[in-house]
Amino acid sequence: MSEPTAPGAAASGATIELENLTKRYPGSPEPAVDSVSMEIGAGETVIFVGPSGCGKSTTLKMINRLIEPTGGRIRINGEDVTDIDPVKLRRKVGYAIQSSGLFPHMTVAQNIALVPKMIGWGKARIRSRVEEMLDLVGLDPGEFHDRYPRQLSGGQQQRVGVARALAADPPVLLMDEPFGAVDPITRDHLQDELIRLQSELHKTIVFVTHDFDEAIKLGDRIAVLRERSHIAQFDTPEAILTNPADDFVSGFVGAGAALKRLNLTRVRDVEIADVPTVTVDDPLQDIFDKLRGGTTNELLLLDKRGRPYKWLRRGDLMRARGSLARAGTLVHDTVTRDATLRDALEAVLTDNAGRVAVTGRRGEYTGVVDMETLLNSVHEMLEADRLDAIEHQHDLEEQRAQLTHQEQEGAGPGPGGPGGAARA
Amino acid sequence: MSTSVDFWDYLGTRHEQLLTDAYQHASAVFQCMVVATVLGVLIGVLTYRSGWAGNVATTVTSTVLTVPSLAMIGLLIPVVGLGVAPTVVALTLYGLLPIVRNAIVGLRGVDPTLVDAAKGIGMSRAARLFRVELPIAWPPILTGIRVSTQMLMGIAAIAAYASGPGLGNVIFRGIGSLGSRNALNQVLAGTLGIVVLALLFDAAYVLIGRLTIPRGIRV
Known part of the structure; x- marks a missing residue:
């Protein structure tokens, strides 16, 4: 794995692979997270969205092993990190949480400098990095450098939280409902900022939220999770909006899909x-x-x-x-x-x-x-979506037809799916 | 009693002895406080995470506090002998409770999301304790230390019973010779001396708090 803290060019994203990731708590018959498998591309923003208690947060916390998985593997950039020292792992994975998690007894600058200090950067490098990070999240270094968290507004705290998570330039950023505790207007701004940041940095971001609109706005792909973190649908926002996999997903998408589609396109x-x-x-x-x-x-x-x-x-x-x-x-x-x-x-x-x-x-x-x-853009957009959806449906039907055809050829009732088809 | 010497005259003639006693009193309390602080914070750190162990630590230390100080010193004499030893042991034991209790309460009171955040950004167990949990729990711990010190100031006077050092000697001498010319003056001087020392220590703690509690969590 490339060293993310090497001086020079910023580290952009790494791939994340989850393989049958499972969490079982002692004393409960059902696992809290049941065999999640997922591949996340480098530089991709993936949103876990689902109802409360569906295990989305647990799944996220297993990626940096704040919660130790009881089964399955985690690979980051191909490297199996399931059994390495968790402290080492976490220094390569940025982590931002709800209500910022800033340490109240440290100044903004001290908070941001924490991870670079732990991995042994020099003083001068840390100082310039802190300035750079403050600038990156839109806070004036001169003004905010020496403030304490309680002297900041909720939105400003959240920005510092993101700056701290990104300070050591980790390839992966985990965000656990980071904008859940700020007012709607600030949340909107923070979301815009995150989009801007990501267009500059190309990190791999895994973001947990229960707000589907937030998911649409931020995600390259969205994983809609149901109970025990079962993936109901894992696809682009466009596909989920125009072609929800089942009633659970369409229930979660909610009414007004055409209006929500507007969230997917930007003024640029x-x-x-x-x-x-x-x-x-x-x-x-x-x-x-x-x-x-x-x-x-x-x-x-x-x-x-x-x-x-x-x-x-x-x-x-x-x-x-x-x-x-x-x-x-x-x-x-x-x-x-x-x-x-x-x-x-x-x-x-x-x-x-x-x-x-x-x-x-x-x-x-x-x-x-x-x-x-x-008006023109919206019409074009909806038309394109419709064509995509038809094509997608067409593909699915073709696959299904092929499968039925093969089964009828007399391969016998296999275990179903690709296994059965392969034996034919 | 009618011939009691004027208090100021008494102070004037005995001030050297009194200052020595006061110095020894302060020094004993200070040294015992250092030991009690180290032990108390250590006990707190070792037990706060387990509900069971934390409760045992608090209960044991508060049981110690219910033992009358005179009895405690009396019980210690056969074990550690006369002089400084029983004083130090007794004062340290008494000093533990407020520190242990406040350390446990303070450490348990650290917002769990902060601990989570500390873990999440890759702080080791020790780094979490020394850079996040203890600094945030420091104000209540310091309060515990302050309360302990006030308490020990008074209790240290009893140490004279076991020929220990300090202003207790003056008080005991006075009580032992009630009716003599200087009896009342001695009791009064010893007591006032302890009060003045306690106030000086308290002022020192206010200063220490100013210097050691980070601005971000100062109330």
């Missing part, structure tokens, strides 16, 4: 239009001329840092007697390129002109999305 995947812009520093006369001479009757006024500030229409300036401070309507809502189409739709629906400005990482203007773009 659709066409972002451009509108004429001016900045507050432009001379008033230029703004006048642009408004009069332009093809559209609307301008987006940007502030000094290039962020959307106001929508200006023809005549607004006249009515405000040439005062930029009074003219136009303030921009209330913007979306980032990583926001889901659902967020964008929400913003477009509440905007009285049916469009929303798209912003980059620092809030700077990058474009505009309007109702028409959204």
Whole structure:
């Protein structure tokens, strides 16, 4: 296995293989987790989702052996880690939990530095790594470095928790309902941040949640688990939404699958239009001329840092007697390129002109999305899904037909499945 | 009694002896506290994880506390002899209870999700104890140490019964010669001395708390 702490390039993900992983507690007849097998690709985000008590958290904790499995094997990047020293294993596997799990007696910087310190990094390297991690999770190092966890908001604590989990650059990150204890708005932000992080880092993430919408938003693949961690369906969010395996899964998906589908596509995947812009520093006369001479009757006024500030229409300036401070309507809502189409739709629906400005990482203007773009994209998307689903169904039917055919050929009733087919 | 010497005169003439006694008193309490703290925290660390062992440790140490101190020293004399030894043994035993109990309560009170997090990021058993559990449990442990010290201040006076060191000697001398010129002054000086020492120690603990409790968990 490659050394994840080697200096230089960041370690991206490792594969995880679970083979018949089982947990039996003494004194209970049924196992808590019953023979889970699963392969997770390097750099993939896999979400375990299921009702409370289905064993999803237990399964996750068996991957870093916080709970020792009673049967089965765990392999990370091909290396069998079922019997190695658990402390060693855990230093290669980042772990973030609900309500952050930060140590209250240590500062933010000390919390983040813990794992690098344990694996023996030098002081200078740790210091620069802490700054880097704070920056990565969107916290200003100068401001947060020496704060204690109790001086942070829930969302900030959670960010530090993720920074701590990633500090030693582990190839694998386990997250146990990390956003379960924060308010919905913060949770939304944190989810967006995680998506951004993952697009930079390509870790292998295993994420446990009971919130199916969260699963759809974050997962490359989702494992819907029922009791004793039996896998009801393990597939892409699109496939689960358009083609749930059974009643249990469709029950879990819930109503409004078409709306949920909007969570799967991001603003960056659709066409972002451009509108004429001016900045507050432009001379008033230029703004006048642009408004009069332009093809559209609307301008987006940007502030000094290039962020959307106001929508200006023809005549607004006249009515405000040439005062930029009074003219136009303030921009209330913007979306980032990583926001889901659902967020964008929400913003477009509440905007009285049916469009929303798209912003980059620092809030700077990058474009505009309007109702028409959204409608077109959604139609295309649903059509593509439908075709996929038909094709998938077709494949399944063909396989089934082949199987029946082989059985009829007289191979006898085998144990069923591929074994029977192989003997034919 | 009518001819009792003025208290201040008494202090003026005997202050050297009194200071020596006070110093020995403080030194005995301090040394016993160090031993009791080490033992008490050790017992706490060894037993807090098991409900059964923790309860035994608390019960045994609180049983010790119910033995009257005079009787305890009396019982120790045939075993360890007169002088410093029975004093040290008795004080250490009495000092254990608040420390053991607070150590167990403090360590058990550490949020289990924090222990889980510590394990999850790859801290060894020892690292978990020394870097997470003990620092978080430190404020209650320090409170235990403070309570113990206050208690030992008083109990140490009894040590004079077994010819031990400290301000108890002054008090016993006074009680032994009731009616004499300096009897009351002696009792008074010994008692006040203990009170002053106790206050000084307490102030020291406040300072120690300031210096050793991390800002993040200070209330």
